[in-house]
Amino acid sequence: MSIKCLGVILVIGSCAGFGFSAAMAYEKQEKTLYQLLRVLDYMSCELQYKLLPLPELCRQASRECEGVVHRVLSALASELERQMEPDVQSCMQIVIEKIRMPSRRIRRLFLLFGRSLGKFDLAGQLRGLEEVRTACERELRPLTLQKQNAIRSYRTLGICAGIALAILLI
Amino acid sequence: MTCRWQELLSILPPWMRERVNYIGRETLQELRLRIGAPPELVLSGQSRWLDRLITIEDIQFCINAASRYSPWAADSQSLGYLTASGGHRIGLCGQMISKDGKVTGFRSLSSICIRIARDFPGISSGICGEGRSVLILGAPGWGKTTLLRDLARILSQKHSVSVVDSREELFPTGFQRGKRMDVLSACPKDTGIEMALRVMGPEIIAVDEITAGEDCAALRQAAGCGVKLLATAHAGSVEEFRRRPIYRPLWEAGIFDTCIVLLKDKSFREERMPV
Numbered sequence: 001m002s003i004k005c006l007g008v009i010l011v012i013g014s015c016a017g018f019g020f021s022a023a024m025a026y027e028k029q030e031k032t033l034y035q036l037l038r039v040l041d042y043m044s045c046e047l048q049y050k051l052l053p054l055p056e057l058c059r060q061a062s063r064e065c066e067g068v069v070h071r072v073l074s075a076l077a078s079e080l081e082r083q084m085e086p087d088v089q090s091c092m093q094i095v096i097e098k099i100r101m102p103s104r105r106i107r108r109l110f111l112l113f114g115r116s117l118g119k120f121d122l123a124g125q126l127r128g129l130e131e132v133r134t135a136c137e138r139e140l141r142p143l144t145l146q147k148q149n150a151i152r153s154y155r156t157l158g159i160c161a162g163i164a165l166a167i168l169l170i
Numbered sequence: 171m172t173c174r175w176q177e178l179l180s181i182l183p184p185w186m187r188e189r190v191n192y193i194g195r196e197t198l199q200e201l202r203l204r205i206g207a208p209p210e211l212v213l214s215g216q217s218r219w220l221d222r223l224i225t226i227e228d229i230q231f232c233i234n235a236a237s238r239y240s241p242w243a244a245d246s247q248s249l250g251y252l253t254a255s256g257g258h259r260i261g262l263c264g265q266m267i268s269k270d271g272k273v274t275g276f277r278s279l280s281s282i283c284i285r286i287a288r289d290f291p292g293i294s295s296g297i298c299g300e301g302r303s304v305l306i307l308g309a310p311g312w313g314k315t316t317l318l319r320d321l322a323r324i325l326s327q328k329h330s331v332s333v334v335d336s337r338e339e340l341f342p343t344g345f346q347r348g349k350r351m352d353v354l355s356a357c358p359k360d361t362g363i364e365m366a367l368r369v370m371g372p373e374i375i376a377v378d379e380i381t382a383g384e385d386c387a388a389l390r391q392a393a394g395c396g397v398k399l400l401a402t403a404h405a406g407s408v409e410e411f412r413r414r415p416i417y418r419p420l421w422e423a424g425i426f427d428t429c430i431v432l433l434k435d436k437s438f439r440e441e442r443m444p445v
């Protein structure tokens with residue numbers, strides 16, 4: 001009997017954990033997008049004020065954020081400093097291969113970000129950052145709107161799936 | 171001799187680095203890359219070619235690496251050059267874009283010429299620049315900048331020297347500076363001279379390559395303030411300098427006391443400027 005109880009608890013616990021981790025991943029996506037938006041603002045300001053070269057700009061911007069955005073920017077700065085790739089896009093490609101992304105949409109955004117960097121004069125570069133910002137906001141809007149529902153659903157689904165599985169197994 | 175060699179290698183396409191390092195480490199003066207032709211290494215006056223042809227991607231790589239993937243930070247491209255880290259100057263050639271009669275950039279590049287910056291401390295020790303304004307004359311590539319750099323450094327042991335380094339070639343990071351030297355870099359020469367005069371209180375102002383009327387006017391103004399000058403100009407002799415219309419104001423004002431004329435073999439002779 002006690003083994004059965006333990007099994008039920010484990011099944012429910014693991015399914016609930018799965019649901020909660022899916023909810024956390026959802027929150028992480030939103031957080032990453034907000035961080036990216038903040039970094040884009042920071043980069044635009046620094047560019048207009050100091051005309052910093054890209055490796056320094058990425059290094060500085062990476063200090064302003066954390067998580068995936070921090071990791072991507074510092075890896076990008078290092079890749080740019082190595083000067084082994086012909087352009088920023090190729091550097092970003094290498095960085096993205098190395099770092100695990102929270103989702104495909106974030107990966108796509110980083111690729112777009114990489115494509116927009118290092119090609120134009122100041123005005124063009126600022127427009128490029130603006131384009132990434134728009135794409136970022138477009139991705140963020142549905143995430144924010146559905147946040148509460150989605151998180152609740154993932155958690156409830158996890159717990160319910162655990163209970164259902166436990167009943168079936170008993 | 172000091173040369174920021176690794177910085178030079180890092181702006182070259184990876185396939186070229188090892189070979190250039192092997193052939194040119196000690197004697198490379200220029201590296202010329204032309205699309206569809208093999209890279210030309212100019213070594214102490216003689217040329218050697220590598221066996222692979224240059225592509226547009228190779229040129230683009232050099233430009234991206236030299237500008238550190240930041241076209242906005244390298245606006246000198248519209249003037250036809252870029253200064254890479256280490257003071258190496260990249261001359262650009264290709265189809266240009268003009269707007270309202272002004273060159274704004276390059277539509278496409280066909281060739282580049284990388285001039286290697288090397289520092290030879292002590293080469294100007296035979297020149298007496300104390301209490302004089304010195305003008306260094308020579309053709310491109312004959313060592314004007316190298317001589318100016320050393321002269322400024324030597325004079326800065328005793329005097330306060332402000333260097334206006336518009337192209338960041340005179341004292342790039344890693345090149346030894348003088349004891350009492352202030353370097354204003356990446357700033358137009360005329361503005362830089364005026365700023366140095368106003369804020370740094372220099373005894374000597376050093377400036378590389380006088381090329382415009384504004385530079386001449388700024389030098390005249392500085393000379394009128396009791397500051398000694400060190401400058402370089404493109405001319406093969408004092409006579410050539412005198413005949414160039416752009417330098418007429420300097421000649422007529424009699425700003426410079428001494429002239430150093432560089433020769434092709436990198437030797438030089440000192441001449442008093444006629445009064």
